[in-house]
Amino acid sequence: MHIPDGYLSPQTYVPFYAFIVPYLAIAANKVKKVIRSSHVPLLALGAAFSFVIMMFNVPIPGGTTGHAVGGVIVAILLGPWAASIAVSIALIVQALLFGDGGITAIGANCFNMGVVIPFVGYYVYKLISGNSEITSARRWVAGGVAGYLGINVAAILAGIEFGIQPLIAVAPDGHPLYAPYPLSVAVPAMAGEHLMLFGFVEALVTALVIKYLQKADKEMLTIYGGAK
Amino acid sequence: MSNGMSTIKKMWLGLAVLALISPIGIILPDKFKAGSAWGEWGPEEIEKMMGFVPQGMKKLAELWKAPLPDYSFQGWEEKGLAMNSFAYIIAAIVGIAIIAGIIMLLGKMATKD
Numbered sequence: 226m227h228i229p230d231g232y233l234s235p236q237t238y239v240p241f242y243a244f245i246v247p248y249l250a251i252a253a254n255k256v257k258k259v260i261r262s263s264h265v266p267l268l269a270l271g272a273a274f275s276f277v278i279m280m281f282n283v284p285i286p287g288g289t290t291g292h293a294v295g296g297v298i299v300a301i302l303l304g305p306w307a308a309s310i311a312v313s314i315a316l317i318v319q320a321l322l323f324g325d326g327g328i329t330a331i332g333a334n335c336f337n338m339g340v341v342i343p344f345v346g347y348y349v350y351k352l353i354s355g356n357s358e359i360t361s362a363r364r365w366v367a368g369g370v371a372g373y374l375g376i377n378v379a380a381i382l383a384g385i386e387f388g389i390q391p392l393i394a395v396a397p398d399g400h401p402l403y404a405p406y407p408l409s410v411a412v413p414a415m416a417g418e419h420l421m422l423f424g425f426v427e428a429l430v431t432a433l434v435i436k437y438l439q440k441a442d443k444e445m446l447t448i449y450g451g452a453k
Numbered sequence: 454m455s456n457g458m459s460t461i462k463k464m465w466l467g468l469a470v471l472a473l474i475s476p477i478g479i480i481l482p483d484k485f486k487a488g489s490a491w492g493e494w495g496p497e498e499i500e501k502m503m504g505f506v507p508q509g510m511k512k513l514a515e516l517w518k519a520p521l522p523d524y525s526f527q528g529w530e531e532k533g534l535a536m537n538s539f540a541y542i543i544a545a546i547v548g549i550a551i552i553a554g555i556i557m558l559l560g561k562m563a564t565k566d
Contacts, residue, residue, distance in 0.1 A: 401507050
């Protein structure tokens, strides 16, 4: 889901930049208010976890690859705003240092993976887990569903961002200037592979970490609600 | 929160293990003959698929030369899976250190208590 340079037209990537810069400033401000300094190492861990989990490319035999983002578990532990910061910093380092995701696409990639995944994931988790016990099975099930839905909504949005390019940026000879595939190809491709496979990877990562923390240190699962 | 501290340490340890086994993320795709992620093809791949490279894409695609391209070293594309697995682990460690460092630094600047 790391959109490279050259796939998005300026009329797409400029608005995403215009959104993400103030968004991250607001997120930083909110995080400053709700996260105590003792939780900063956990935020660092969350960002590093998101970075490294994205390196685990899962193959569709003979086809494409994809990976989890880890944004949902960070959102569940530290809240969606903190997860936005964590995932966005991971994405910016991936673009600058490793060429994974374009420089021009940082705004769009941070929106898809750093805003949509944490917020969709966090609220789905909250909705399903409700007032259940911290150690309840409902919690890790909620995490799994949240992971699955969070990454799928983001994948569909990325598909739309790819797919509108041939509609909005065309050369005089009729050829597309940027991402060449239309909505009818890009959206089913991005949605299909995430619904089929990569969504379950994010679900598994999220559910496993919750299950682990329920056993090892259930206090960790109350940090975000408790810090407010 | 003394219990919490030890959990964090355990999780950092888990992260280190993930970094060491990260080459799974390039070995599995190689074994199963899977290519790039959808929409992350280079201009050469696009040319093969479409028969042309879109003009705007041509201009923007090479905008940035990353110091550790594709989580490896520059010019290591043909060095084989073993060498690239080694580079992948280095990239994972470097990435973790830089990202965690940035957040610790921002956290120091931002929080008071």
